[in-house]
Amino acid sequence: MDNAIYVGLSRQVLLQQELDIAANNLANADTTGFKFEEMLAGADKATPPAAGGIASTPVTFVTSNGVARDYSQGPLTQTGSPLDVAIDGKGFFQISTASGPRYTRDGRFSLDPTGKLVTMDGDAVQGNGGDITLDPKKGPVAISETGVISQGGQQVGQLSVVTFDSLAALSKDGGNLYRNDSNLTPTPSTAQVKQGMLEGSNVQPVVQITRLIEISRAYDAISSMMSDTANLSNTAVQKLGAVNAS
Amino acid sequence: MQALRTAATGMAAQDLNVQVISNNIANMNTVGFKRQSAVFEDLLYQTQEQPGVQSSDQGTVVPTGVQIGAGVKAGSVYRITGQGTLTNTGNALDLAINGPGYFQVQLPDGTDAYTRAGNFSLNAQGQIVTADGYLVQPTITIPQNSTNLTISQTGQVQVMAPGAATPTVVGQLQISTFLNDAGLDAQGNNLVVESAASGPATPANPGQPGYGVVMQGYTEASNVDPVSEITNLIIAQRAYEMNSKVVTTADQMLQTANNTKS
Numbered sequence: 001m002d003n004a005i006y007v008g009l010s011r012q013v014l015l016q017q018e019l020d021i022a023a024n025n026l027a028n029a030d031t032t033g034f035k036f037e038e039m040l041a042g043a044d045k046a047t048p049p050a051a052g053g054i055a056s057t058p059v060t061f062v063t064s065n066g067v068a069r070d071y072s073q074g075p076l077t078q079t080g081s082p083l084d085v086a087i088d089g090k091g092f093f094q095i096s097t098a099s100g101p102r103y104t105r106d107g108r109f110s111l112d113p114t115g116k117l118v119t120m121d122g123d124a125v126q127g128n129g130g131d132i133t134l135d136p137k138k139g140p141v142a143i144s145e146t147g148v149i150s151q152g153g154q155q156v157g158q159l160s161v162v163t164f165d166s167l168a169a170l171s172k173d174g175g176n177l178y179r180n181d182s183n184l185t186p187t188p189s190t191a192q193v194k195q196g197m198l199e200g201s202n203v204q205p206v207v208q209i210t211r212l213i214e215i216s217r218a219y220d221a222i223s224s225m226m227s228d229t230a231n232l233s234n235t236a237v238q239k240l241g242a243v244n245a246s
Numbered sequence: 247m248q249a250l251r252t253a254a255t256g257m258a259a260q261d262l263n264v265q266v267i268s269n270n271i272a273n274m275n276t277v278g279f280k281r282q283s284a285v286f287e288d289l290l291y292q293t294q295e296q297p298g299v300q301s302s303d304q305g306t307v308v309p310t311g312v313q314i315g316a317g318v319k320a321g322s323v324y325r326i327t328g329q330g331t332l333t334n335t336g337n338a339l340d341l342a343i344n345g346p347g348y349f350q351v352q353l354p355d356g357t358d359a360y361t362r363a364g365n366f367s368l369n370a371q372g373q374i375v376t377a378d379g380y381l382v383q384p385t386i387t388i389p390q391n392s393t394n395l396t397i398s399q400t401g402q403v404q405v406m407a408p409g410a411a412t413p414t415v416v417g418q419l420q421i422s423t424f425l426n427d428a429g430l431d432a433q434g435n436n437l438v439v440e441s442a443a444s445g446p447a448t449p450a451n452p453g454q455p456g457y458g459v460v461m462q463g464y465t466e467a468s469n470v471d472p473v474s475e476i477t478n479l480i481i482a483q484r485a486y487e488m489n490s491k492v493v494t495t496a497d498q499m500l501q502t503a504n505n506t507k508s
Contacts, residue, residue, distance in 0.1 A: 027256030113445030
């Protein structure tokens, strides 16, 4: 009979995690290239009724079926900065960091003191032939839709845009970077590169605010169910335990 | 509850965003000012269940995993070095750079700073100085009583000496470029100095490949676009409000939890 409280608790624990995720989505509503996430709630394997117990139906707890990430395209906004690039379609820029290769859709690049194309955190952006080095004296930088970088009409490099057969293989690493933990190898992407633009976050604030309401109401509903269950045992103890005075 | 702290990072980030926007708006009419933009990155993730781990002996794998993010942080506040519009002033010592480059200025302590604010004047010795009286490098002295001060697009400074029929060259202005303009360290007073991120200054005559030209009689207005700043301000304010809604929701849920046992 206490099962009702534990089932309710399993849902409440998950609701708190769902709130954490919605909070993270809203906090990143302005983060370049951010992809929003959602908790997939599911039913756990049913626990068969205990032998000799009074319950006759199996009990099913609520459990997490993982966090799904929505990789849909974020809105492209014009910045006018020649080294800002956005990906229109499925794909990631390849970044070389101290802890290994990383992938990102955040294309706010700049040059480091040696002229190397780097991210905001100073990690080298990878081209088809490794690091990309530009010389501002060679003239304005033009980046084609296939990622070819040219200066003064001469090709100086090509951005490497890659994708994976299954994007579920990627984990978020913070700093707008993704990490590949699987044994999938990146394959070249056919997505278009847009110069002078950035991809905004794909968080829809209205949807997230609605999620907040849903989460908070569901939490309340379960709390009252738990109080009702507690009252039930309370009443039972009082009624059944009462000494008949007559 | 993590949600409370996550929402706090979101509110702090939008607070910074409003500070940057208000500084842009305040400097809308500052000569040579370059607008700044705050950029954000997601914070670290707590991995509760690794994607791709085996979920059974048969080799089935968890397709998505459970990763919960901790919010947002300011990645950087970077300067957008786009050209500002040139405003005609008619003053012979107002100079604007059309294209890349910075005027080099010597600070009173002898170190160098750089500026795009070319509203220059002459000091008591006849040297070209900034509005704050700092010497423009290389130092150019305009002889007394000379007339018709002309500065060419390539930076050559010419004057007419009293009674002379042809102009005399009295100096050559130089401008400096950097590999990474956005990495220059802003000092206030329209000045920036070289930093480890900007790379060293490379001076050259204006008009060389990769360098802008000098326009006499013009100043460069700030590149702040008031309409987009106001729009950004609205977006920042709404984002701040939404993060505060998360705080309210988390608070309500904690209150519910506290009241469950009546």
